[in-house]
Amino acid sequence: xxTEKSQVASGESPTNVSRHLVITVHGIRTFGQWxxxxxxxxxxxxxxxxxxxxxxxxxxxxxxxxVPILRWLATRKLRKALLAECAGxxxxxxxxxxxxxxxxxxxxxxxxxxxxxxxxxxTLILAGSVLKPTFPWGELMPKxxxxxxxxxxxxxxxxxxxxxxxxxxxxxxRVGFNATMEGKQFRNRYFNLGHSGYxxxxxxxxxxxxxxxxxxxxxxxxxxxxxxDERKPLTMLRGAFQVLxxxxxxxxxxxxxxxxxxxxxxxxxxKHNALVARDLANRRLASANWQVAQDSRxxxxxxxxxxxxxxAEILSSIGDKSDCRDAVxxxxxxxxLLNHSWVQESPVLGCAFSxxxxxxxSWNSDG
Numbered sequence: 001x002x003t004e005k006s007q008v009a010s011g012e013s014p015t016n017v018s019r020h021l022v023i024t025v026h027g028i029r030t031f032g033q034w035x036x037x038x039x040x041x042x043x044x045x046x047x048x049x050x051x052x053x054x055x056x057x058x059x060x061x062x063x064x065x066x067v068p069i070l071r072w073l074a075t076r077k078l079r080k081a082l083l084a085e086c087a088g089x090x091x092x093x094x095x096x097x098x099x100x101x102x103x104x105x106x107x108x109x110x111x112x113x114x115x116x117x118x119x120x121x122x123t124l125i126l127a128g129s130v131l132k133p134t135f136p137w138g139e140l141m142p143k144x145x146x147x148x149x150x151x152x153x154x155x156x157x158x159x160x161x162x163x164x165x166x167x168x169x170x171x172x173x174r175v176g177f178n179a180t181m182e183g184k185q186f187r188n189r190y191f192n193l194g195h196s197g198y199x200x201x202x203x204x205x206x207x208x209x210x211x212x213x214x215x216x217x218x219x220x221x222x223x224x225x226x227x228x229d230e231r232k233p234l235t236m237l238r239g240a241f242q243v244l245x246x247x248x249x250x251x252x253x254x255x256x257x258x259x260x261x262x263x264x265x266x267x268x269x270x271k272h273n274a275l276v277a278r279d280l281a282n283r284r285l286a287s288a289n290w291q292v293a294q295d296s297r298x299x300x301x302x303x304x305x306x307x308x309x310x311x312a313e314i315l316s317s318i319g320d321k322s323d324c325r326d327a328v329x330x331x332x333x334x335x336x337l338l339n340h341s342w343v344q345e346s347p348v349l350g351c352a353f354s355x356x357x358x359x360x361x362s363w364n365s366d367g
Contacts, residue, residue, distance in 0.1 A: 189227065
């Protein structure tokens with residue numbers, strides 16, 4: 001049988017050559033240096049038929065991780081990239097390795113793809129997963145995902161933060177997935193590691209021992225996934241802590257509801273205070289215009305009319321109908337005095353309006 005190289009050299013189409021794709025996706029607050037190191041490990045194995053694709057989405061901060069819409073946008077971009085890559089060649093096997101937030105993106109990207117377009121994944125490795133333990137794998141397995149390996153770090157404190165504080169996420173990378181039939185196709189494996197212990201030593205320096213020992217046999221061949229459980233027996237205290245974490249979802253929702261209520265109340269208070277301050281300022285301005293109008297009555301009816309109308313306009317804007325009507329009547333009075341004094345020989349001494357303000361009676365010195 002000819003090898004792949006001899007087939008290519010002879011010009012033959014290597015139709016029987018296995019086409020194996022491995023995609024890696026990193027987590028938040030990192031640029032995913034472990035992806036390059038895993039690719040190097042696979043290359044050193046001498047498996048030339050495996051092609052590596054390292055998906056990078058840039059630095060994703062913890063603040064961005066808290067916002068569901070930003071997580072959705074990142075997942076949407078991965079979904080597009082995943083569809084494009086998987087449809088580009090006739091791959092015979094596709095594996096995905098993801099860590100932390102990468103597990104969230106991969107799982108939800110696969111779930112959101114329409115069944116007729118969804119690629120078939122042979123092996124999906126999740127490490128330090130922020131998915132909820134109740135993620136519905138039954139919708140993907142076994143038709144679209146053949147095998148899931150969930151690597152759990154029993155010392156993963158980052159996932160406690162995810163469980164307690166981040167909406168729509170959980171700590172499956174610490175406690176495993178629930179409601180799943182574990183076996184050859186689905187494994188929850190528990191290691192005495194922290195969140196990044198799969199590729200970093202305790203002092204933070206890079207280490208490849210875990211990837212080489214536990215991931216290379218799964219990715220470079222179809223080796224079975226051994227069951228590993230380094231958890232210690234639960235004490236009463238640790239058991240109570242686990243139960244509290246497991247049922248913390250209502251507490252998390254309550255905290256976010258309280259934060260939303262406080263924020264909305266604060267906005268309402270700010271708006272109310274601003275309206276009160278605006279009305280107070282307008283009342284002061286209306287009062288100032290009224291005073292100018294009163295002071296101008298003896299010297300200029302035109303000026304007093306203008307300021308009475310200005311005061312009425314301001315009072316109308318804040319809904320003070322009573323004082324606004326008084327200002328309008330005062331302006332009408334001044335206007336009537338002014339207009340009647342132009343057409344009569346003797347000056348108008350006074351005038352009065354009907355209750356509806358539509359009629360006026362005036363009098364002068366000749367009676």
